[in-house]
Amino acid sequence: MDRKNISKAVIQRLPRYYRYLGELLEEQTLRISSQELSERMHVTSSQIRQDLNQFGGFGQQGYGYNVEVLYHEIGKILGIDRKHNMIVVGAGNLAQAIANYTNFERRGFVIRALFDRDPKLIGRTFRDIPVYPMEQLETFIRENDIHMAAICIPKGSAIPVAERLVSCGIKAIWNFAHTDLNVPEDVVVENVHLSESLMRLSYRLAGSDAKEE
Amino acid sequence: MDRKNISKAVIQRLPRYYRYLGELLEEQTLRISSQELSERMHVTSSQIRQDLNQFGGFGQQGYGYNVEVLYHEIGKILGIDRKHNMIVVGAGNLAQAIANYTNFERRGFVIRALFDRDPKLIGRTFRDIPVYPMEQLETFIRENDIHMAAICIPKGSAIPVAERLVSCGIKAIWNFAHTDLNVPEDVVVENVHLSESLMRLSYRLAGSDAKEE
DNA sequence: TAGATTGTTAATCGATTAACAATC
C-alpha cells in the first residue's frame, strides 16, 4: 500500500472513524453502511467511501461494511496493531496526565519511563512508571527499544531535547511544547499546541457573538 | 469585518502567525516582509499575504509589516485583547496542568474555578484556583460571568456535563473528553482528542518506516 | 525617482461531493 499519496485530510479523519467503529463494536452492531455511518458522524457518505477506498475495498456491495473487520483494518493502518514503546520527557502535570491515562496503553502505546531534571520528581512513579533524571535519557532509549517520545517541558528546552531524542534514534515525537521543532526528514512530529487551540476557540466565540448581533 | 467567509484553514493558521510575531517582538524586530516570515515559518509568502488580507491591509508596499502592529491586530482578531473567564470541569492531572499553566492567563484566559465530584479534590486549590463540587457548577457560572469551559473528565459524563454547561449560558467549550459533543448552533466546541493525535503520529511513523525500505 | 513589497486577480492544484455502473 503506497501511503505517500494519502492526503493529510484523510489521515486527520482516520482516527475518528476508528473511534466511531469502536463504539459500534461495543453496541454489538455487525454491519454498517456508509449512509448510516455518515448520519452518525455528520459527514457525507461519499467522503466515507472515498476515504476508506484509499486503503482498499473493505466493504461489500449491497451489504455495507462489517464493523469488526473495518475496525481492525483501520487499526492496522493506524499502526496500533503493534506495541509502541514510549517515553515522556518531563514529569509535570501534563506528563502525569499522559502517564496516568490507561487508554493509550490499551491502544498499544506503552510508556516505559518519564524523565525530568527536578530532583523532587526523580524516583517517583506514576502507575508504576518511574521518573529518571535527564542524564539517563539516551541510555534508556537505546537499551529499551523506545521509538516514540512525548515532549512535555517548557518551550525553552524543547528544541535541544528534541535533538537529543533524534540523536539516539527516536523516529516519532509527540510535541506539547509551544514551539516548532526542526527535525530530519525521517522523523515525524505531531504538535499539540494547546494555546493555539484555545485561541481558535476564542476566535470562533468572538465570531459567533458578532453573528448574533 | 464579516468573519462568516473566513475559511477554516486560515483560522487554523492564525494562532501560529501570532506565535511567530510574538517571537519577533521579543527579538525586537520592527518590521518583517511576507518573504522573510515565510522562510521562518516554512509556508509560502503568497499564503501569508493572502491570509492576512482576509482581515485587512496590515502591510505597506515597499516596507512589509510592522511587527508590533500586526501582532496586536491578530491578537484582536483572535479575541485575546479582552478577558475570558473560564472554568474547568474536572480536577484531575489534565485539569491541574491547565490550571497551573500561567500562559493562558497572560493571554486573557482566566480560570476561575475547577469542578469535580471527588471529595478528596474538593477544597484543594491550584495556583489559588479552588476546586468546587459539581453541584455548584450552574450557580458559579451564572454568578461569575463565565462564558468558556474546559471539559477534562472521562467521556462517559462529558455529554451530560456539556448539556449542563450549555443550559447555564456557556458559549464556548474546550473539549478534552474522547467523544464528540452535540451542542446548539450558537455554542462553539474545540476538540482536543489526544488519542487521535497519538494515532496520527503512529500512522505517520508506520508510513515513514515503509518509505525507508 | 527607483526599489521593494504589498494587495489582489488569475491559474493551478487538491479535496469534496454527486452520480452511477458494478456487483454482492
Place this chain on the structure above:
DNA sequence: TAGATTGTTAATCGATTAACAATC
C-alpha cells in the same frame, strides 16, 4: 432475480500558489 450499497469516475467546490499592477 431485485434491491441495496459499494467502488470509482466525473463534476464541483475551495484552497493554494503564481504573477503582477498598485503603491509606499
